[in-house]
Structures are given as C-alpha cells and as structure tokens.
Amino acid sequence: MKILVCISKTPDTTAKISFTQNNTKFSSDGVQWIINPYDEWYALVRAIELKEKDPSTVLHLVTVGLADTEPIIRKALAIGGDEAIRVNADSADPFYIAAQIADVARQGGYDLIFTGKETIDYNGSSIGGMVAELMDWPYIPLAVKFELNGTVATVVRETEGGEETDEATLPLLVSCQKGVAEQRIPNMKGIMSARTKPLKVVEPVAAETLTSIVSFELPPAKAGVKLIPADNPAELIRLLHEEAKVF
C-alpha cells in the first residue's frame, strides 16, 4: 500500500494580505508560512493513521515549490511520512501543478492520493480533480470521513446541505476536510527524525500554463458601523428593512 499526500505552502491564517509591484505580486513581507491547514490537519494526519494501522504502508509527501518550501515540507515530515518529493517549480496555475503531481504519482505507483479540500491562498479546490482526471482515477471531493478495508475505501463526503456515503476500490484520490482526522502537533522525536528523512528534489516535467494572474485587488473598506442603542432592537430591524433593504 502506497499513499501520496499533497502538501502546499500557504500564508498563516492571520497574515496581513497586501500586494506589491503595482498589485501584481503578493507581498510576503513579514508573512509567516504554514502548511496549508487542510493538507496538514486532515489529509496528512489521516494518512499517518492508516500507516499506524498497517505499518507496511509507504507514505510519501509531495509539494510543487521552490527551495523556500523546504521548511514546510520538513515540518510535515516531522508530523509523519517516510519521505518527501519536491518538484522544483513555482506556479499558480492549477493545471501546471496538477500535471507535476500526476507525473510524480505515476512514477511512484501509488494506490491512494490525499489532498486538502483547497488551499487557503488561491482557494481553487481544483488540484485534486485535475490530478484524478489526468490519471483517469475516481475522485471523491470534500471528504469528512475516510475508512479503508483492504482495497475498498468508504468515504463520507459533504454535499449541499447533506452527506453522501461512497464506496470505491483503490486507486482513488480523495480531498479531505474537517472530520477526516484531528490536528496533531509534531513532537521532539518527530522533529529530530524529520531532519534525516529523504527529501528528493525533482525537476518539473514539461506542462502548459493555462492561466496567469494579471493583478490583485483588496475589497473596499467598510464605511464604518452604524450603532443602534441596545434598548431599541426594533430600530435595527427597521433600518435593515427600509435602509439596507435586505429583507
């Protein structure tokens, strides 16, 4: 059994979002970088749990990024996993990234691939589906529960206002969100062993870049709050009805 977990580097959730170079580049000034929370808390931890249940499982991590993503991938290895692969490329185009991951996946002969539900920077929710299509694999997005019995996976996924229980035989690609696992804090032993785990760097395969970011924009600032006295909630309702006209 071989599992591949996709890891992405994102700005910390409290990072101040601003742009430079005439609003064409994200300003990384003073920004702390973290493992994308969905990748770390759910995808990675569930894969580690599967390995704990069946120690013969081989667990690899993959990231597409330049050398500056290495601290993130080492941190992921400190939580768990046998080795990591970094595809030495930088891109914001989902197809390009998916093509790199699909190539690593093909070469590695994996049975199961996990991604997070989306990255908290580009919010594309698209890498998983694209990799699955490129490999002609089934894809179950937005999983809230994942169980494996031999080569048959039972996955509960979120749907609009409901849930669906699916069954599929490996190979399979699943995107993970809350419910799949619980966040783990790396311990000292994990941190020490992560230093010596293999981190392979591979060069990207040729792939097209189908999209490009032209510019960024911040939402307009709010005009300021209109406060209504606590003893007059009816006035608030009147304003919402007559002034804001929201109902």
Added chain:
Amino acid sequence: MSVLIFIDHSEGQVKKVSLEALSYGAALAGQLGVSAEGILLGTVGMDLSTLGRFGAKKIHQAAQEGLNHLDAQVYAKIIADAVTATGATVVIFPNNFSGKAVAPRVAARLKAGLVSGAVALPDTANGFVVKKTVFSGKAFAHVALNTPLKVIALNPNSYPIREGEGSGSAEVVALSVTATAPKVKVVSATQATGEVPLTEAELVVSGGRGLKGPENWGIIEDLAKALGAATACSRPVADSGWRPHHEHVGQTGIAIAPNLYIAIGISGAIQHLAGVNRSKVIVVINKDPEAPFFKAADYGIVGDAFEVVPKMTEAVKKLKG
C-alpha cells in the same frame, strides 16, 4: 460557438445556483456575440424549455435516470464530449459542491484554463480576464485564461438571477450518451430537507461562543425562522459539537456571501471574517464594544444577546405581520 452552462439539480429540482450560472452565461454569451446553451444530465420535474427565461437558447439533456446522481468522472467525460460536439468555447459551472467535483476534471480533460470562484463577468476587452476571490475572501485576483477553451466556476450569490432577457423558451435537445459505469458506488445519501443550503442562503443568522451553550440556540433559530434565514456558527461552536459542522463558516469552514449576515456573540477573528466578509450587509450583536467584528460591520448593537435577539425577532414578526 456557444457558452455552455452546467445545470446542477437535486431531487428533481434545478438549483438556485444553476439559475445564477445560466444568467451569468447568458450575459457572457451576449458579450461574446454567441448563444447560451445549458446542459443537464439526468431528469427533473419541470419543463426545461422554460429555462429560456434566463437567456438559454438550447438545453442539452441526457435524460437518463442513472445520471441523476452526480459521479465526477462520468459527468466530466459526458460534458467534455458535449463541449466538443456543440463547439462551445466557454463552460460555466456553479462553484458549489457539484461544480467543485466536476469543473476541474472537465478543464484538465480539455486542457482548458480554469478559474474557480469567479465573482464577476469576464473582462473581454483585452484577452479574457476573470475576477475571483483569493486568500479566503480577503482579496480578489484577476486571472487571465490563455486557452481557446475556458472553464469558469461561478461562486454562489455572486451574480443576480436575471429573468426575461432571452426569447423565453429554450429548445430542448436530447443528448445521446453512452455513460460508463461509475467507479464510485453511492451507498447512502442524506439531505437536510426543507432547509436552504448555507451557501445559497440570502439571509444568515450566525452564533458564536458568546451564546454559552447549545441549549441557548433557540434565540438564534427563532430569529432565523422569523427572517426565513439559514443558521451558521463560528468554528469553536462546531468544534464543541454545539452545532453541526456544516454550519461552520470562516477560513476553514464554508465561505458565504449572503445579502445579510447577522453575527451574534462572535468576536470577529480574522479567520472567521475571511469566510463572511463578502456578505453585502453585516450586523453584529456583541456585548463587548471592543469586539473586532464591529470594524467589519455595517450595523451593530453593543448589548447582551439574550436580551437583544428576542426583541429583534419580535420586531421582525411585527413587521412581517
């Protein structure tokens, strides 16, 4: 040439997000001088020709009951084939659970540039550039699609439903497909009936840790019911099991953009704001005047939720008669 719009449905009903996508697609088709056509896989309990009201000229339907349940792999193949067969140059999906499952597959299959989370019509004056949310709603990016074929997934509640722009009646065309057997077997599905899905809701009442415990949610539910609103909550509330986790909004929950978001007993942490700050009007009820949420609000009351909220409910009921 055409703009092809994916019409998502469940339990025999065309979803609201599909009407938004149709309206968006029709406007884009007008902009490009081509026709807007819908594609629906499965069967619904309505006359599809009436979707012409939203500007669609044709609706391609693969009326097989077996397709009523979405399978991303099966759907992607059928849609990609239909794109080729109809000569569509742009494909529109709603960026809901279904769109997120299928749009990336279709884009990869056709090597089409994809923008997911679109919030406005493309700028076609100079290339093809689409505005989308990034950084969990904290910013927008303008993304250029550099391919002849383009796929756009439109965020819910980002484009108004427009009726009466087209001829009014769409031609329904049978789409013949040889559907492959799905590799994913659906064992069971549950659907909260009667409730508006949070992502589609126009009005949302949301509660935080300030409500002290699940036993106090009656005041939130009463206000929501009086308004006809959906309910939501902050992350610690879902984490503590006070509310189901599908109500959790924010950076690590669902991102929503309703017309009205009422936040009750929620402090307004940056990760919470990320998921709700695209709401058109934000109301904050909090007993702490220093709560950061007030900075992001349009209207607010500094006060005790347990006293203020029941009075709001009463006022709504009175207003609605």
